[in-house]
Amino acid sequence: MLRSRRTVLPDGERPAAVAIAGERIAVIGDYDEPIPAHRTEDLQDLALLPGLVDTHVHVNEPGRTEWEGFATATRAAAAGGVTTIVDMPLNSLPPTVDTAALAAKRAAAEGKLWVDTGFWGGAIPGNDADLKSLHDAGVFGFKCFTAPSGVDEFPPLDAAGLHRACATVAALDSLLIVHAEDPAHLHDADAAVHSHGSQASPRSDFGRFLATRPEAAETSAVREVIAAARATGARVHILHLAAAEALDLIHDAWLDGVAITVETCPHYLHLAAERVPDGATAFKCCPPIRGEANRDALWAGLLDGRIDIVVSDHSPSPPHMKTGDFATAWGGIASLQLGLPVMWTEARARGLALTDLVRWMSTGPADLVGLHRKGRIATGADADLVAFDPERAWTVRAADLHHRHPVTPYDGETLTGAVAATWLRGARIDTDAAPRGRQLRRSPR
Template sequence: MTAPGPAGPGTAGFDLVVRSRRTVTPDGERAAAVAVSGGRIAALHDYAAPLAAAEDVDLRDLALLPGLVDTHVHVNEPGRAHWEGFATATRAAAAGGVTTIVDMPLNSLPPTVDVPALDAKLRAAGGQCHVDVGFWGGAVPGNVKDLRPLHDRGVFGFKCFLSPSGVEEFPPLRPPEVRRAMEEIAAFDGLLIVHAEDPALLGEPGGPTYRHFLDSRPGAAERRAVERVIGLARETGARTHILHVSSADCLEPLAAAQADGVRLSAETCPHYLTLTAEEVPESDTSFKCCPPIRSAANRDLLWDGLARGVLSCVVSDHSPSTPDLKVPDFAAAWGGVASLQLGLAAVWTEASRRGHGLAAVARWMAAGPAALARVPGKGAIVPGADADLVAFDPGATVSVDARRLHHRNPVTPYHGRTLRGAVLTTWLRGRPVDGEPHGVFLFGEQCSESRR
C-alpha cells in the first residue's frame, strides 16, 4: 500500500500522505489525500494530487476513518492492573482503531475522586500508553469540595452512580447528593456522567441463570433514574450525560428533554446494539453487564434512537476482569463486558446490515464522543485536527479468538463470533502505532497543561 511520494513543483513537503477513495470526513465519504505535518492534518487534497511527502500510503478502495474516541473505558490501573492495565488496554484500543480513550475513575485503587488519586493514576500510566489517554473524575458522597480542583487539573468530567457500583470504594450518590454535585459542576460548566439505574427497582437475582439476572434489573429502573436525572439537570442547568443506555424505555424521556433544551446527552454500547438476551448461553457470564443486554426488539429500538440522534455516542464500556471472577452463575459473576478491541467491527457488522454507512459509524464512535468530552483535536478528518487515522477494510470478515486479543484477560462475549471489518493500520498523530508506546495524556481545555 506504500508508494514513493511524488514531488510536484512548488508543493511543500509533508511528513505523511494517506490516500483513500473512501476517506470518511464529517461531510461523508470522498476520495481524498490526507496530508500530515507535525502530527496534525495539514490539508485534504484530491485523491491523485501530486504531493511531496516522506511517506505516501495509498489505500485505494480501503476506507480511511478518523481514529475512534472511546470515552468509557475501565483501565483499572493502579490497584487492579491484573484485570486490565494501561499497556494492554491501549494496545487493544489501537488494534481496534481507537486512538483516544478516557479512563473511568473507578475499579482502580485509589479511585479518581481527588487530585492525589489522579496524580497516582498519571504515575501508573506514564510511559505505557499506545494511544492518547484522558481521565474522568468521580463524584461520590463527601467529595464535592474535590470536584473543582479535579476540573482545574484537567479531568473531562465526573462520573456518579445512582445504584451500587460493584466496588465498595466508589459508593453511589443519593438524590440530594446528585443535586449538590450538579450545582457545583454547573458553576464551572463541567460535565456529570451518570450510571442511571434506580436502586429501588433493582433486586437480587432469583437464581443463577441469565433470565434471573435480567429480571432483577428491569428497563423501568433505567427509565425512572433517567427521569430523575432529567429533572435535576433541568433545575440546575448542569451539562449531564446518561451512560450506557440499554433500555429503549429511556428514549422517550430523553428525546423530550433534549427537545426542551435540557443540556442532556446519552450513549449506548456495542453490546447493546449487537447482542441480544435471547442468544445468551445458559452459563456464559462473559455476557453479564450492568445494565443488562436486553431483547432483540429492544435492540431494534436502540438503533432507531441512534439514527434519530437521541443517542449520540457509541462507546465500549470496556469493563474487564480476571476469568475467575466470571464464575458460571449470573448472580455471583462480575458484571462487565470486555470489548475495547472489537467495538468498531461489532458496530460495523450490525450497522452495515441495517443500511448505515461508515460516516454514521464515525459520527457515533469518533466525533460524538470527542464532542461530549470536549476533547480537542480529535474525532474527525479535518485540517488542524490530530492526524489520528485508521485504515479499515470494511469487507473483511474476522472470527474472534479471545486468546489473540490484546486485552489482559481472554474473556469476551464475542469469542467465536464472525465480525465484519478489519483494522489494518492505526496512526496516532501521524505515526503508526506499533510496539513503542507514544501516546500522551490529554487534559481538558481549562487546564494549562494540555499534554504530557
C-alpha cells in the same frame, strides 16, 4: 501522505489524499492530486477513518492492574482503531475522587500508553469539595452512580447528593456522567422471578438475571437525573443506556432545554437476551443486555438522533471473577478492541455507511469531552487515522485480543470489517516500538 478511495471526511465519504505535517493534518486533496510529500502510502480500497474516541473505558490501574492495565488496555485500543480513550475513575485503587488519586493514576500511566488518554473524576458522597480541584487539574468531568457500583470504595449518590453534584458541576461548567439505575427497582433473583410471574429457572439462567435489573430501574433513574439537571442547569450525560423506553424521556428533556446527552454500547446494539446461553457469564453487564425488540428500538434511537454516541464500556476482570453464575459474576464486558467491527457488522446489515460510525464513535465522543482536534479528518486536526477493511470477514478468538484476559462474549463470533493499521498523531502505531501516547487534560470549553 495517505491516499484512500474511501476516505471518511466530515462532508461524507470520497476518494481523497490526506497530507500530514508533524502531528497534524495539513492538507486534504483529491485522491490523484500531486501533493508534495516525502512518503506516500496508497491504501486503495481500504477505508481511511479518523481514529475512534472511546470515552468509557475502565483501565483499573493502579490498584487492580490484575484486572486490566494501561499497557494492555491501550494496546487493545490501538489494535481496534481507537486512538483516544478517557479512563473511568473506578475500579482503580484509589478511585479518582481527589487530586492525590489523579496524580497516582497519571504516574501509573506514564510510559505505558499506546494511545492518547484522558481521565474522568468521580463524584461520591463526601467529596463535593474535591470536584473543583479535580476540574482544575484537567479531568474531563465527573462520574457518579445512582445505584451500587460493585466496589465499596465508589458508593452511589442519593437524590440529594445527585442534586449537589449537579449544582457543583454547573458552577464549574463541567459535565456529570451518570450510571443511571434506581436501586428501588433492583431485585434479587428470587424476588425478580416471583414479581415477574416466571417459572423458577436455574440460577445461571440469563433471563432470571435480566429480571433483577428491569428497564424501569433505568427509566426511573433517568427521570431523577433530568430533574436534577433541570433544577441546577448542569450538563449531564447518561452512560451505557440499555433501556430504549428511556429515550423519549431524554429527548423530551433535551427539547425542553435540559443539557442532556446519552450513549449506548456495541453490546446493546449487537447482542440480545434471547441469544445469551445459560451460564455464559461473559455476557453479564449492568445494566443488562435486553431483548431483540429493545435492541431494535435502540437502533431507531441512534438513527433518529436521540442517542448521541456509541462507546465500549470496556470493563474487564480476571477470569475467575466471570465464572460461577449470573448472580455473582462480575458485571462487565471486555470489548475495547472489537467495537468498530461489531458496529460495522450491524450497520452494514442495515444499509448504513461508515460516515454513520464515524459520527457515533469518533466525532461525537470527541465533541462530548471537548477534544475538537480528535475524531475527524480535517485540516488542523490531529492525524489520528485508521485503515479499515470493510469487506473482510474474520472470527474472533479471545486469546488473540490484546486486553489483559482472554474473556469476551464475542469469542468465536464472525464479524465483518478489520483494522489494518492505526496512526496516532501522524505516526503508525508499532507495538514493537516504544509507546507514544500522551496524557490529555481538559481544555476550556
